Amino acid sequence: MLDTNQTKLGKEFALKIGRQELLYDDSRVLGNLDWLQQARRHDAALIKYGFNGFTAHLGVAYNQNRELKTGTLYDGVPVGYTAGTNGIGTMYKSLQFLFLGKKLKQGNASFLIVKDDFQKYILDTAGVKKLTNGVRSRITFGPYLQTRLGKNWTVTANAFYQTGKDKDGASLSAYMYSVRGMYAMNRVFSIGPGFDYTSGTATGSAKNHTFDPLYGTPHKFWGQMDYFYAANGFGKGGLSDFYINTTIKASEKLSINTDLHHFASAAAVRVADNQKLSSSFGEELDIIANYNLTKTISFQGGYCTFFSTNSLAQVKGVKNPQKMSNWAYLMINIKPEFLK
Numbered sequence: 001m002l003d004t005n006q007t008k009l010g011k012e013f014a015l016k017i018g019r020q021e022l023l024y025d026d027s028r029v030l031g032n033l034d035w036l037q038q039a040r041r042h043d044a045a046l047i048k049y050g051f052n053g054f055t056a057h058l059g060v061a062y063n064q065n066r067e068l069k070t071g072t073l074y075d076g077v078p079v080g081y082t083a084g085t086n087g088i089g090t091m092y093k094s095l096q097f098l099f100l101g102k103k104l105k106q107g108n109a110s111f112l113i114v115k116d117d118f119q120k121y122i123l124d125t126a127g128v129k130k131l132t133n134g135v136r137s138r139i140t141f142g143p144y145l146q147t148r149l150g151k152n153w154t155v156t157a158n159a160f161y162q163t164g165k166d167k168d169g170a171s172l173s174a175y176m177y178s179v180r181g182m183y184a185m186n187r188v189f190s191i192g193p194g195f196d197y198t199s200g201t202a203t204g205s206a207k208n209h210t211f212d213p214l215y216g217t218p219h220k221f222w223g224q225m226d227y228f229y230a231a232n233g234f235g236k237g238g239l240s241d242f243y244i245n246t247t248i249k250a251s252e253k254l255s256i257n258t259d260l261h262h263f264a265s266a267a268a269v270r271v272a273d274n275q276k277l278s279s280s281f282g283e284e285l286d287i288i289a290n291y292n293l294t295k296t297i298s299f300q301g302g303y304c305t306f307f308s309t310n311s312l313a314q315v316k317g318v319k320n321p322q323k324m325s326n327w328a329y330l331m332i333n334i335k336p337e338f339l340k
Helices: 310-316
Strands: 002-008 011-020 042-051 054-062 094-104 107-123 129-149 153-165 171-184 189-198 239-249 254-264 280-292 297-308 324-334
Touching: 171 239, 280 310
Parallel strands: none
Antiparallel strands: 002 011, 011 042, 042 054, 054 094, 094 107, 107 129, 129 153, 153 171, 171 189, 189 239, 239 254, 254 280, 280 297, 297 324
């Protein structure tokens, strides 16, 4: 790992090479996923420049199966659980991204463009994948804004569009957008609505309209129980998520966050005989408490429940679904001083 940093007259220039996190904005597209045991990491080279509130980052990453003098094929299946939203288990062969950010008087704005490339393949007569030379490239780009409106409102919004080819070679045209507001009623209590939308592919469509949130932190956005964009799939129909957030700062050490989500499919949900089902997937309630015992040690506990529908069971392929699911946890965080 090489990490250099020089500051002169307020200018910053840094070069970072090696295995590292890529964490930008609200972690929607590039995030560290630190709730997972091994987190999310990239073998990348990153150039950073900053001056007078302006930031520019240029990054590149590359993978191949092994050190070879000739040939650089990559099957896209790394060792261990990949925590990837891209089809769960297929990683890029190469990646390039550009981040441009600017601090505002009441927040910050940025623009991110990510290009990831996947090894081409063909299917032999037995249906087995055979890697071939060349890549299929996907491009994702969009803006991000976080700002204050007046004394009490905080608004966060972003939007992304995906084009190019997906990992299987289909033409891609997909999008997502998100907006969230939080209103501070007083020093103790805040509440606000939010809405996320990721496009989906309707049955019979030759083009891929399913938005992929790439290498972000889905656990942060689409419910703590990870029914969507995390450990397993839920079809290609996309997702809409309307939610209400509340935060109670009971003291300097204790805070309680409560989120209520209503999930629905962005595309029509149909069964084998083409019968249309309700687009609603159900509701999820998450209650999370954080307590900072010291500057180094903190505790987090949560209770989450999901009230599911037959449509969710259909897209997930669950034969005997339960109408109500529950999950609770307790976590201890210890952060040494040198990591702060």
